Amino acid sequence: MSETEMRQGSLDVERDSFRLPGSDAAAVAPASATSGRRAPFLGQPWREIAARMARLRPAALKPVFLAAIEEERAFGHGFVLIPVFMIFGVLAWLALPFDLRIANLAVLLCIFGMAALACRGRLGSLRGPLTAVSLFMTGMLLVAVETWRTDTVVLDAPVTTDVRGVVFSREQDDRGRWRYGVDVEETSRPKLRRQPLKVTLVARNSGDPFPLGASIEGRARLSPPSGPALPGLNDFAFDSYFKGVGAVGFFYGAPRQSEKAATGDPGTTGSLLSAVATSMAAMRETVGERIRAAIGGDTGALAAALVTAEERAISRQTVEVLRQAGLAHVLAISGLNMALAAGTFLIGARTVLSMVPGLAHRVPIKKIAAAGALLMVCLYILISGGAVSALRAWIMISIMLVAVFFDRMSISLRNVALAAIVIVVLMPSAVAGPGFQMSFAATLALVAGYGRWRERRATQTEVADRGAKGRLLAGIAAGILVTSLIGGLATSVYSIAYFHRLPAYGLLANILTMPLISIVIMPFGLFAMLLMPFGLEQLPLAAMAWGLDRMLDVARFVTSLDGEVVTGRIGSIGFVLIAIGGVVVCVLRSWLAISGLVLICAGLFSLTLEDGSLPDIVIAEDGRLVGLVTDSAIATNRPRPPDFVFSQWQRALAVGKHAPPAMLAPAVDDLYPAMDKAAGKAPPIGGEKVAAIRADFSSAINTSTEGSFVCREKQWCAARNGIGWTIVTLENPRLFPALCDQADLVIVAARVDVEACRASRARIVDARMLRRTGAIEIRAEPRKGQGTPLLQFRSAFTTLARPWERHRTYDWRSGAFVEEQPAF
Incomplete structure (x- = not known):
């Protein structure tokens, strides 16, 4: 063999070493080789880079990806992913702002299911994605059917009424109070149009507890299950809806044994199941x-x-x-x-x-x-x-x-x-x-x-024996x-x-x-x-x-x-990415598990990009608790705020300190009106009293500490924050016409005539508005020019179309649901 032939043979060997398994030689050969001219000689580093770049081509990655999928299939992880896609479907349906009809979901499930079964031959690669979509639709259909089947009647507004029913559960707390679960049979004084089927009531002075299955009655204060304490937090009404509990509350005094026998056919299936549940x-x-x-x-x-x-x-x-x-x-x-x-x-x-x-x-x-x-x-x-x-x-x-x-x-x-x-x-x-x-x-x-x-x-090799006891x-x-x-x-x-x-x-x-x-x-x-x-x-x-x-x-x-x-609240996008990434890392066994780590890193990166600023004002959904938020404390209008709501504020906002209000003594000389009548039916306050009330209010707010409330006991609380807003909360709703134009924000936990103060610069939050919005966060929205920033509202509810939220739109006067969306 001549020297020229030997050199040509060595180049052919080097060229073949670049080829991927199953690839065409012409696809990887240099252009000069195909044109009859000899390719320039490449050094070893460049040959390695060229080989690695060739492995990243789609044609080279496809067999590697398919091999990883076959490896996962061999592990049986296709079955493990079934509940994952079903859970995604459930969560997607629950997160929608509206209901999807069961019939529509059933039709979509049939379409995607039959398409997945029909994929054969060349279309076999589509079977996996179509199966995943079918499982996703299955999850949506299952939760839609459960919601329709549950159909809990949730109380629309707080009310005091006489309740009679049968005890189906009871629990004693650490203070000796009994909490009864009651199947409601009748309400009176007033009789509720939308009567909840199940309620939970606390008996503060109950004496001897009533046994399960006892028929009891008493005067009780009923309230709807509470919504989120802040936007994005847990909605307790959602949990109560799917548990079948339509109201919570407490008895006034001790309940008593009902003289009327419990109704119900003992031969029905429901009664049999109820009897078994009661026995357990x-x-x-x-x-x-x-x-x-x-x-x-x-x-x-x-x-x-x-x-x-x-x-x-x-x-x-x-x-x-x-x-x-x-x-x-x-x-x-x-x-x-x-x-x-x-x-x-x-x-x-x-x-x-x-x-x-x-x-x-x-x-x-x-x-x-x-x-x-x-x-x-x-x-x-x-x-x-x-x-x-x-x-x-x-x-x-x-x-x-x-x-x-x-x-x-x-x-x-x-x-x-x-x-x-x-x-x-x-x-x-x-x-x-x-x-x-x-x-x-x-x-x-x-x-x-x-x-x-x-x-x-x-796969490990055997190590030296260290003794059975030591190994154990x-x-x-x-x-x-x-x-x-x-x-x-x-x-x-x-x-x-x-x-x-x-x-x-x-x-x-x-x-x-x-x-x-x-x-x-x-x-x-x-x-x-x-x-x-x-x-x-x-x-x-x-x-x-x-x-x-x-x-x-x-x-x-x-x-x-x-x-x-x-830690405070975290964003939903980062949480979802980290959660899905964790599932992927745990389920997959091949190199595809790296995608889970990528999702986790993306979630962590998303959390770092979030706006961590705190709201300036927070309002509870009943309007009775208002907080001014700073980095160091939450100033409230109550000396002892309810722990159920305030503890959620502290953790969600990552602010632990509480700044109580400065309490002023009750006003003398009958300056303020009594609260014995509803604000809309009570006679208006006279002009001289209005001027005196405003003067008393201005004097108190001008001498108060910035960022904290000052309160006239049983009448009003007011504060000025660092932004320059004046905030007033009215415990006595009769003061609304007198003080609604004295602040930038007026909060009153009752229904008031907002039109009577429409000319005022104040933003008004009353019970009617809070019923539609739930808890509210308020942030400062800077103006383009100079001046006090605007109030930017964020509500806990953006829609009231879901079954566990729809009770907020019910009007007991007309007996109908008023399709009215939360608005500011």
């Missing part, structure tokens, strides 16, 4: 009372909560300590509680059966123990009341125990997906709540982490640490989004308490439940109480470190 509630209550009687105090209330899920008897201080320490999840009947109970029963029963000589050789004792554990968790879910987290845990544990019967793997992502599918089908609205999302996020992360650890362990202790310590870390990371974004707080030392608290929960609290709690029918629960409950006391000691220690981080 009575059993749950009996178990809780026996636990609290045996232990007592907050420890007994905690022990009862771990078994029956009744948390109202726990003092607020203890609940707050557990939340700040990151141990609030212990109160929920979740996967941890049920897994420990089932695992303790399974191991204990199998150990006892193995001690019988020869039994293990004749019968499958593992499967017998699994059957007993399955029966036990079924009783557990009935006693615990069936919350979403408990239901999810019960489904998963049941699937794991049934898998033992068939010698199949118990812990897998398929089981998590199956549990999610069951919950989405049975109660799709539950997926919008933090209980479902946090429970499944933690479970998904733990199962995915366990799967990766198992694969890594299978190291494994337990590592398991506790990793479980706490993964669970905390998986739920952190949900804790920030829904509760606006993050326990900085939550990992430490969980590591210290996990041995107590796993070895003492839950096992002895299980022993107590097994021995309770025989009256022998005292000793195991004493051991359980000791473990709970030590857990509370740890919680108080961690809380004393002052490590809770109040």
Whole structure:
């Protein structure tokens, strides 16, 4: 071979090394080679860059992408994605500003479903996307059907009336008050046109509690379930709607036994189901009372909560300590509680059966123990009341125990997906709540982490034997640490989004308490439940109480470190991206999981770009509480603001300090009118009194401190903020004509004649407006020229077309819904 031929052969080898598998040589050869001229010689660095660039071409990436999809399909992750797309459909339907008809959704589901089934051959690549759309439409259809089926009658406005009904649930709080769930049979004085079917009423001086199934009556104050405390926060009316509760309130005085018998046909299916529910509630209550009687105090209330899920008897201080320490999840009947109970029963029963000589050789004792554990968790879910987290845990544990019967793997992502599918089908609205999302996020992360650890362990080489005892202790310590870390990371974004707080030392608290929960609290709690029918629960409950006391000691220690981080609200876009990214990272196993990390990073970047400025003024939906917000404090018009609303403001705005108003003494000489009549029917205030009231108001506001309220007791509160606005809140609505032109913003928690003050420069917020808008945030909108900035309003509700919001548009005078949108 000549030198020329040898050189040409070496160039051909170098050129072939650039080719991708299956690519055409002409596609990658230089243009000079195709034209008959020899290509210039490339150095080694340039050849590597050219090869890498060639791998990024779409033609080269397509087979790699398809191979990754086949890898995911081999893992069975197509099934795992089924509930994910269904959940997206549920959340999309709930987020719409209007209702989609069930018939329309059913038609769309049929169209996309049949299209997915028809995709074959060349169109086979479209089957996956069409299936995803069909699952998305399935989720929308399921939640639409649930909403139509629920059809809760929600009270439209606060009212005082006589209520008669049947007690279907009762709960005692830490102050000894009883909270009754009542199936309403009749209202009178006045008789409500839209009577709620179920209400919850607190009896402050109830004496001996009424049993379940008792017919009671009494004078009660009923109110609609509250909406969000601020725009973007939790809407409690949404939760009440899907629970069937149409109103909340309290009895005036003690309720009494009704002389009228409860109505209803005992032979109907509804009555039978109601009787079963009442029996289970009575059993749950009996178990809780026996636990609290045996232990007592907050420890007994905690022990009862771990078994029956009744948390109202726990003092607020203890609940707050557990939340700040990151141990609030212990109160929920979740996967941890049920897994420990089932695992303790399974191991204990199998150990006892193995001690019988020869039994293990004749019968499958593992499967017998699994059957007993399955029966036990079924009783557990009935006693615990069936919350979403408990239901999810019960489904998963049941699937794991049934898998033992068939010698199949118990812990897998398929089981998590199956549990999610069951919950989405049975109660799709539950997926919008933090209980479902946090429970499944933690479970998904733990199962995915366990799967990766198992694969890594299978591929590792054997290490030197360090002794069985050392490996056991190291494994337990590592398991506790990793479980706490993964669970905390998986739920952190949900804790920030829904509760606006993050326990900085939550990992430490969980590591210290996990041995107590796993070895003492839950096992002895299980022993107590097994021995309770025989009256022998005292000793195991004493051991359980000791473990709970030590857990509370740890919680108080961690809380004393002052490590809770109040984060404030975060944007919905960043939260959604981080949540979806976390699901992708946990579900996918190939290099496609990197896309989840990309989504998480995009979500974090989105959070950094958000406008973190605080509103200048916040108004509660009833108009009775108003706050001036600064970076250091929230100044309110009430010395002791209601904790339910104000605590949400503090966490959502990340402002902890409260600035109370300066209270002035009641005015003398009968200067101010009485509030014994409605503002619209009372006679107008005389001209001389109007001048005196305005003078008193001006004197007080001119001598007040900027950024804080000054209040004339039972009449008005006023303030000037740093922007220059004058804000007045009227407790006495009869003062509206006299003071409506004395401020930039007037808030009155009653209906007033706005037209009478239309010439004023003030923006007026009254009860009529707040009923349509809910809670309000106000920010400064700078003018193009000079002058005081304008008031920019943001309301909690932008539409009232959804079923859980529509009661705000009902007019009891006409008996019809007035389709009127929130407006300013």
